[in-house]
Amino acid sequence: MSLLLLLVLLTFSKCKKGSDVANPENPTDLTEAARYRESSSTTGIKTIDATKASSDGGFSYKVINIPGTSDSESSPSVSTLKVFENGKELGPGHAMHADIRSTGKGLFSHWAGGLYFSASDNSDPRTNGRTYTYSLDGSNTGSIIPPVTPPVTVQPVQTSSAIGFASMDGKTTGGIGGQTVTVTSLSALKNAVESSAAMIIMVSGKITGTGYLNVKSNKSIIGVTGSSLEGVGLMMYGSSNVIVQNMTIRNVVTYSNIIIKEGAHHIWIDHCDLSSDRNHGWDYYDGLLDVGKRADYVTLSWNRLHDSHIPMLIGFGDENTDDIGRLRVTVNSNYFYNVSERQPSTRFGYMHVFNNYLQNGSGYGIGVTMGATVRTDNNYFENQAIPIFTEYNAKPGYVSGAETNIYANSKANRISTAASTWVPAYEYKSQLIAAANVPAVVSAGAGATLTR
Structure with a gap:
């Protein structure tokens, strides 16, 4: 267990794509890491629980354990990750981490199994109320997740049935x-x-x-x-x-x-x-x-x-x-x-x-x-x-x-x-x-x- 914990810490503390700035809110144990774990599926549109992201400094926020092949020092643009904010695609991806922190505006990076991203207006994605989703197979979204249920038939409301x-x-x-x-x-x-x-x-x-x-x-x-x-x-x-x-x-x-x-x-x-x-x-x-x-x-x-x-x-x-x-x-x-x-x-x-x-x-x-x-x-x-x-x-x-x-x-x-x-x-x-x-x-x- 100690060796596994050390590996987790090394993986995320040595992510240096453009900067070695320390992460202000870096999860340091497996229990915390599990809170951030997203779906392991690599098909279709998936939802990111942005409320559980941690600050990576500046305008950058981090979600770990995103599935799929991520960028690395040897392959800096191999990831196929697309990120969406309220259905609108963010980017560009493969960004330098220093740029995500200092510039933001939707820049993101899929790096060493984690997502480092910024909101389109540099607000805090944990509290701005927006829906963040991603795809790894090229799927696009023109509308917002959650899933759409069948339309409700609107019936005339009776005068004895006020709600609330x-x-x-x-x-x-x-x-x-x-x-x-x-x-x-x-x-x-x-x-x-x-x-x-x-x-x-x-x-x-x-x-x-x-x-x-x-x-x-x-x-x-x-x-x-x-x-x-x-x-x-x-x-x-x-x-x-x-x-x-x-x-x-x-x-x-x-x-x-x-x-x-x-x-x-x-x-x-x-x-x-x-x-x-x-x-x-x-x-x-x-x-x-x-x-x-x-x-x-x-x-x-x-x-x-x-x-x-x-x-x-x-x-x-x-x-x-x-x-x-x-x-x-x-x-x-x-x-x-x-x-x-x-x-x-x-x-x-x-x-x-x-x-x-x-x-x-x-x-x-x-x-x-x-x-x-x-x-x-x-x-x-x-x-x-x-x-x-x-x-x-x-x-x-x-x-x-x-x-x-x-x-x-x-x-x-x-x-x-x-x-x-x-x-x-x-x-x-x-x-x-x-x-x-x-x-x-x-x-x-x-x-x-x-x-x-």
């Missing part, structure tokens, strides 16, 4: 048991939503106006196919047990399209299409779907949020410390596109963000600040400047599950805190879509897609 926090500590049933009415004018809609009675309100046709409507408790507001609410927002101000479903709401000035605040609880916003535009600057419109001021037990699901600088905010200000212990919000299967940031932005509270498709965000994707605790699962970030960001308010929040997401053509996460261990108490794993399938499934099923 809206179904905890009670249920969110909306206006079930009350009268069903169909409204076609702003005055009729106002009278219905502001009634104290339980009610199912079917919104038909195009309704226009300005300002907002104050939605009282025990209401279901459901858009009939082809309906829209133009210029008028919905506000849940201290109300409870409200469902808003299949609504198209556009171009609300001064207020957000939907606002949930002042202790409102058990609210479910589902299959809505919410938008404004980005032509009027950042201050003309407010957000699209905002939750704050002690709101609690909220689910935001299968919504399409687009053409907005600031689509979703959870937690309105750094000063709102009375949100601590509240703001329990589930954000699942929403489609964000043509937006700048806030997908969502969070403060305080506990948010579960899963199976969302975040496309073409020019700022940050999920913001996690002011001690917010956010669990992410199987989200798909595409063309995002900063997918997950913790550093822009007075203090950061905490993130878990960043490694379950896919980051396609996106830059590095900026997460400044240790990973959280929090997961929501409700069952949700049976509802998860494989991250690779999220763009197809969510873009097809999100928005006012239900048949009414």
Whole structure:
């Protein structure tokens, strides 16, 4: 055993391709080496567990026991290894180790059975949330591993089946048991939503106006196919047990399209299409779907949020410390596109963000600040400047599950805190879509897609 241990140490301590710089985090025993061992197969695309890499100094990180024929002093370019970051090939390979450390930018070397590599933007591959894969047989990848499962058929969601926090500590049933009415004018809609009675309100046709409507408790507001609410927002101000479903709401000035605040609880916003535009600057419109001021037990699901600088905010200000212990919000299967940031932005509270498709965000994707605790699962970030960001308010929040997401053509996460261990108490794993399938499934099923 002692002789074998010595051989392992000699193999990795004498790798001098261009530099003899000591490895800052060099595994020194067989147990540690085993933690880094990758699949022995040499066919197809294989996943690298980058979280277990060790620093090799500078921008270089090391994973040992990569199979296949590696480079050596006598054969410095014999390796056939290809390395991919979020499906995009890194390189060039066969690089000098000193260059990987000092220059990085995707350079790598398959040397003496180990992989020495750098991220494309010189971020730390152990924490940047990206997926790293490799092939030895010439296989290429245009998409991200993990394996793709068959697409999920999106079924219309019943009004009694909210997933997540809206179904905890009670249920969110909306206006079930009350009268069903169909409204076609702003005055009729106002009278219905502001009634104290339980009610199912079917919104038909195009309704226009300005300002907002104050939605009282025990209401279901459901858009009939082809309906829209133009210029008028919905506000849940201290109300409870409200469902808003299949609504198209556009171009609300001064207020957000939907606002949930002042202790409102058990609210479910589902299959809505919410938008404004980005032509009027950042201050003309407010957000699209905002939750704050002690709101609690909220689910935001299968919504399409687009053409907005600031689509979703959870937690309105750094000063709102009375949100601590509240703001329990589930954000699942929403489609964000043509937006700048806030997908969502969070403060305080506990948010579960899963199976969302975040496309073409020019700022940050999920913001996690002011001690917010956010669990992410199987989200798909595409063309995002900063997918997950913790550093822009007075203090950061905490993130878990960043490694379950896919980051396609996106830059590095900026997460400044240790990973959280929090997961929501409700069952949700049976509802998860494989991250690779999220763009197809969510873009097809999100928005006012239900048949009414």
